[in-house]
Amino acid sequence: MNTPKTGALAEMILRGVGGPENIESLTHCATRLRFQLHDGTKVDQAALDALDGVMGTVPQSGDRFQIVIGGAVAGVYSDIVNLPSMSKAGKPAAKSDADVKAEIRAKGRGRFAWLDNFFEYLSDSFRPLLGVLLGASLIIAIASMLDAFGLVDFRSADKSATWVFVDAMWRSVLYFLPIMVAYNAAKKLKIDPWVGAAVMAAVMTPNFTGMIGSKTPGVTTTTNATLGTSESVAHVFGLPMQLNDYGGQVFVPLLMVALLALVYKGLKRIFPENVQMVFVPFFSMLIMIPLTAFLIGPLGVWAGNGLGSGLSWLNGHAPIVFAIVIPMLYPFLVPLGLHWPLNALMLQNINTLGYDFIQGPMGTWNFACFGATAGVLLLSIRHRETMMRQTATGALAAGVLGGISEPSLYGIHLRFKRIYPRMLAGCLVGGVTIGILGGVNTEAFAFTSLLTIPVFDPMIKYIIAISVAFFTAMALVYFADYRTKEERAQVNAERDAAAAEKAAAKATVPAQAVKAEERELVTVGAGTGASAGSATGSAAEGKSLELKAPVAGRVIGLGEIEDPVFSSRALGEGVGIEPADGRIVAPVDGELITVADTGHAYGIRTADGTEVLVHVGIDTVQMKGDGFDVHVKAGQKVTAGDHLADVDLDAVRAAGHPAVTLMTVLNTAEMTSVEPRVGQDVTAGTPVVTVRR
The missing domain is CATH 1.20.1310 (5 helical Cullin repeat like)
Known part of the structure; x- marks a missing residue:
């Protein structure tokens, strides 16, 4: 089964989650679509799991639902949001009195949705940064590799300007990570993300960090003689403020934004809508920047260091x-x-x-x-x-x-x-x-x-x-x-049965003996041609015909071909040739009844009614003619050895297709025998099949 195109997959996913009307919001991460639904019970999880292109589904509390797509998630997300029907999505569902009462009761019973919300807060604060974190890690990896091979001293204290610049390329992500996390966290809590970013940036400006260890009036620095560490304290408005370099900190913005959300939403309730744009950000910054600098920042640093120290202790004492x-x-x-x-x-x-x-x-x-x-x-x-x-x-x-x-x-x-x-x-x-x-x-x-x-x-x-x-x-x-052994036996039996059924179905009627896009090639014995074949059949009985190799290479039996249509002889008996070059010639005298537009197949009928198929490669119809230079056309008379086409075998193999060239007798059933000669290396024009009537 082929994976559906992303457009079709988008529509099937939309149906599976209950339609656009059931979608409150939709986001995505590196591998997953993340739905906030109005009613999670409307999801057809079994149908979604069965879709080709869906790797799995993850139901969550609070009518949240995740669908794992993999690397193609951005394309599927784009297709979904651009569907015309998605204009009906994103609208809050109307709540009845019973719904409101049920929500209040659910909160009162202390369910574990809060735990999901907590981890969602943490995850959504980092998840959008996946790409830049990966990019930074690869820049570091390349630099470390050059360092490992002795091409550059990556850890040198006096690096050249070039490597200082390379450092900036990855340090930009890690150093300013607190601002990025603050932005995402604020967005997750549905407040202005730029306010969250601005509050965090205030304690990361050169002016602020420049006070650490400086002789700025009001700043005192003490050194711990035992540990060799120093600590700077600034006296701001008469109050002591511990100075820290918050570059790379993650707990500080997470704690800060959680409190900022309460302040921001509280201010929105106080100020009228027509002045909120000015005064809500202003007072939020006026309140939260001092709180972050005096209290939340040092607390976050302490919490992060404490957790790290605890794990470090475990790693040191019980590695x-x-x-x-x-x-x-x-x-x-x-x-x-x-x-x-x-x-x-x-x-x-x-x-x-x-x-x-x-x-x-x-x-x-x-x-x-x-x-x-x-x-x-x-x-x-x-x-x-x-x-x-x-x-x-x-x-x-x-x-x-x-x-x-x-x-x-x-x-x-x-x-x-x-x-x-x-x-x-x-x-x-x-x-x-x-x-x-x-x-x-x-x-x-x-x-x-x-x-x-x-x-x-x-x-x-x-x-x-x-x-x-x-x-x-x-x-x-x-x-x-x-x-399990039972599952393996069943799966293998189903696979073999499906292959056999497919081959048998194709062998039942000559017109069904070839893939849909190649059916025209089997019509060489239809209409007036069939009459001509039958008319000459009695006169030709008892005679033999030599079919010559259409290309130079190694001759193999059809049973070795990795295609059930040819290996089952559904297209008649014949040979395969692993080509040594791409020059394809006519194997016999006759008329070209069919020449595929893509140049990958040729149907020839001889004067005595023998129908011969020359097929270049397996599934090469998918190449749509790329790499095929055809020199003949349908209806043309050819003599054995005439030049049919030139094929770029490297292009065929690069497209992922076997280059083996097949030659079969389509009306094998009408013959006394068709005798292939396999296991030999031949040049084009060497006899490889004997047909006896």
Whole structure:
């Protein structure tokens, strides 16, 4: 089954979530569509899960619903929002008295929707930054790779202007991360996001940070002789204010915006609408900038440092326990979208310690996940499961190159219960390995992929740990299978039955013996041509005809062709030739009854009524003539050896099609015998099939 185009998929998704009238809002992240619905019970989850192009679905509380698409999510999102019917979406649903009472009762009963809201707040504050974080991590990876090969001293204190500029390319994301997080958090809480960004920016200006350690009047700096650390305090309006560099902080903007939302919405209730645009932002900034500088900022730094120190203590005193807990925890956090708080801690560690120790163990989970996907891919190739092969290939590419695990999780792992235990075994072995080796650190926030390996230190320990995790999970999935024996037997039987049914259906009637786009080629024996064949048939009985190779190459039997139509002889007996060049010639004297517009197929009828098909490549009709230079036309008389076409074999193979050239006798059933000669290397014009009437 082919994956539907994104436009068609958009319409089917829209129906599956209950129609546009049921959509309150729609956003998307790197892999998922995120719906806020009026009524979650209207979702047809089974129908959505069955759609090609949908990797999985995730119902959530509060009528929220997620649909996992993968890398094509932006295109599907765009198609959905541009559907004409979406003009009916985004309108608040009318609430009855019963609805209002039910909501109040639900709040009073203390349900766990608040927990979902909390994690949604954290996730939505970071999720839109996925692209720039990934971009920054790859810039760091490239620089670290050059450093590893000794081409540049990436960590030198006196780098040239060139490398200072390269540093700015990735530090821009990490340093100004608090402003970006504040913007997203404010947007999530439905207040002016620019106010959130402005409040956070106020404590990150050069004027503010320049006071740290300076001799500015009113600023005092003390040094802790034991720890060697210094602390600056500014006396503002007579009050002491601890000075911090908030670059890279994530807890400060999260705490600040949560309080800002209360202030902002309270001010909107106070001021009339006609003056809100001026006074609500003004008073919000007037209140929140001092609160952030005096209270929330130091509190956020303290909270972030405390969490980081706690994990650092565990990593220092029980490194194996820490290295096991992290990769074993992630497989359960990521599907629920609860992994962003740990990602925030990684950023906090880099900002405060100068390095992070969580990403190393986390990498073993990612590679165990990708290893399990690789095991599924190998099994899909072995068992000829086309759809699973396509799904696993895309998921594996997204993983090992981009460090994104959702396509693997939703497209494969969560659908087959036998995969998760084997993937967890890979996580466990990888975690134990990295713990025994003494842990791995990184000075950068990096998505754990093949491209970011150089940012980890010691790199060799990291490579060993992720390799062990990858190959353990891959081997366990491959040798144990992700299906039970009964499921495997049933799936393989259904596959074989479908192939046989398809071949039998095509062999029933000559006009049905070829793919829809090639049916015209089987009409060489129809109409007046059929009469001519029957008229000459009696006179030709007992005679033999030699069909010559239409191209130079190695002759093989039709049974070796990876196409059920040809291998089942539905198009008659004949041979395949693995071509040595792209010059195609006529195999016999006759008339060209059919020449495909795309140049990939030719139907020839001989004087005695033998119908011969020359077909260049498998499924090459999809190339629409690209790479085919045709020298003949339908109705033309040809002699064996006449030049039919030139084919660019490299273009055929680059398009993903086998280049084997087929020659079959379409009306084999009318012949006494059709005898192919296989297993030889031939030049064009060498006899390869004997036809006896």
